[in-house]
Amino acid sequence: MTPKPQTAFIVGASRGLGLALATEYLKRGWRVIATVRGSARTKLHDLEASAGDRLKIEHLDIDVPAEVAALRQRLKNQLLDVLFVNAGVAIDPDKSMTELDTDAFTRMMVTNALSPMRIIEAFDSLVAPDGVIVAMSSELGSVGDNTDGGWEGYRASKAALNTLMRSYAARQGTSPRTLLLIAPGWVRTDMGGAGAPLDVSDSIPRVVDVVTAQTGRSGLQYLDYRGETVPW
Known part of the structure; x- marks a missing residue:
């Protein structure tokens, strides 16, 4: 008998890293x-x-709670082996915090930090006990590694995501699920730009390898696409 395929739920897959993950x-x-x-x-x-x-394929704007709730209802009978939240935006990355528009900063905080965590909270009960919950972070979310500045609003939103994920992990107690924040590297996508050193094919297969290798290891880790720990 052929084993039933495992199921990955990828949030934000129309292009770039999410499309490559799918x-x-x-x-x-x-x-x-x-x-x-x-x-x-x-x-x-x-x-x-x-x-x-x-x-x-499902349609979802992660910033609209009613759409999140409706999709949760549609998928209520699904068992997920991997929940991977990839959605995110970068707005005016070259602007400092004194130059960045308040609405732009708010949108990044909502789309990159608040909404991904709301997705995880909404769908975590569908994830298998030995499954994996992943949020796509960034090396730019590392406070410890921030020695050259730049991308200030985006950095702040990814650092917020990391902090919220740590709070979520703390509330899970002794849950056996694997929790991951993944930094995919600087990749040539619409967000990363043409000057990025990595092609999608250099990053995403290795990201999936990391998720696979960490499956079964409980607790939260912040790793890059090579499986190396990123400083918080």
Whole structure:
């Protein structure tokens, strides 16, 4: 009897790192539930022909609580092996905090920190007891490694995500689930820019390798795409 494929739920998969995550898990034989924002066709939809019923696309704006609640209801009978929250934005990264618009800063804090944690809180009960919950962080979220500044608003939002994830982990007590904050490296995407040193293919397969290698290890870790610990 062929074993049932494992299921990865990837939040924010229309392009860039999220699309690469969905592609990589499908390549590895997994079943993937992936979200896109809005109703426009994306590159994720192009995977449907080859993936068949192993790919389910859902529409979700993570900043809209009613959409989160509706998707949670639609997926209420799903068992998830991996919950990977990837959604995020970077706005005016070259501006200092004295230059950054308040609305832009607020949007980054909500989309990069508050909304991912609300997703995790909403869907964690669907994750298998030996499953993995992952939030896509960044090396820029490290306070300890911040020696050159830059990307100030984005850094703050990812540092906030890291702190909220630590608080969440503390509330889980002795839960056997694996909790991860992953820094994928500086990757050539719309957000990372053309000058980034890593291609998506250099990062995401290794990210999935790290998630796989850490499965079964309880507690929270902050790791990069090579599996190395990132300073908090």
